[in-house]
Amino acid sequence: xxxxxxxxGFSSGEMINTIGTCIQARMTADEIATLQVGTHPxxxxxxxxxxxxxxxxIAIREMK
Numbered sequence: 001x002x003x004x005x006x007x008x009g010f011s012s013g014e015m016i017n018t019i020g021t022c023i024q025a026r027m028t029a030d031e032i033a034t035l036q037v038g039t040h041p042x043x044x045x046x047x048x049x050x051x052x053x054x055x056x057x058i059a060i061r062e063m064k
Contacts, residue, residue: 032056
């Protein structure tokens with residue numbers, strides 16, 4: 001990952017922090033797609049519908 005952009009409400013800070021971590025760790029799409037994400041039912045998205053791994057999976061499919 002070389003960059004990211006987030007627009008949204010209160011939960012956008014969580015996504016910004018995750019993107020920053022992925023950039024700093026120089027993570028690949030494969031690593032992001034298999035990233036273990038802990039969530040809280042009342043505060044965050046379900047891990048099944050978590051946007052960053054889902055976007056990585058789409059990117060991987062598009063590269064094939």
